[in-house]
Amino acid sequence: MSQSLFSQPLNVINVGIAMFSDDLKKQHVEVTQLDWTPPGQGNMQVVQALDNIADSPLADKIAAANQQALERIIQSHPVLIGFDQAINVVPGMTPKNHSSRRAADHLGKNVRRDERRGHRGVGVRRAGERSRRGD
Structure with a gap:
């Protein structure tokens, strides 16, 4: 199985530092850069606060509100009414x-x-x- 894996073209997905994908591109390797940061950007106080919210009785209400907001965005029909500086x-x-x-x-x-x-x-x-x- 491992022989067949390396006998076909690979597409690398790089998660994190973009310089790795830049180096691969210079070597003509197909690469997709995934722009990702850890929850709370690694700040443990923020991570703890997010965990507290996720484990709270509000979690279901937050999920329902997020779902409703997403549905409104998807079903909307934006119209340009003007523009200015x-x-x-x-x-x-x-x-x-x-x-x-x-x-x-x-x-x-x-x-x-x-x-x-x-x-x-x-x-x-x-x-x-x-x-x-x-x-």
């Missing part, structure tokens, strides 16, 4: 606390400079170019 529509955003020369606002986790490769880096660079041109 964030500074004009985000409450509390002022020229003093926001400068596109200093910051690129986005949803999600912070993106470190060394992670700004590929599509992330291109997006950040394009946003900066457009803000300087006044687009």
Whole structure:
């Protein structure tokens, strides 16, 4: 059985540090990078709090609420009603606390400079170019 495993092309799934998948790609190995972090990002106090919630009487209510939220998202029909610059529509955003020369606002986790490769880096660079041109 092990002979047949290595006589066919392999597709590696890397969980964790992306530099491993980068090295495999350089060797022309097909690899899928799985973006995963441990629960609570490894913070044991957060993990304990999550465990407490999971073992509490609220666990069933939380699961039901999550299911209802997911169903609403799946069944929704989003419609674009308009668009504008964030500074004009985000409450509390002022020229003093926001400068596109200093910051690129986005949803999600912070993106470190060394992670700004590929599509992330291109997006950040394009946003900066457009803000300087006044687009």
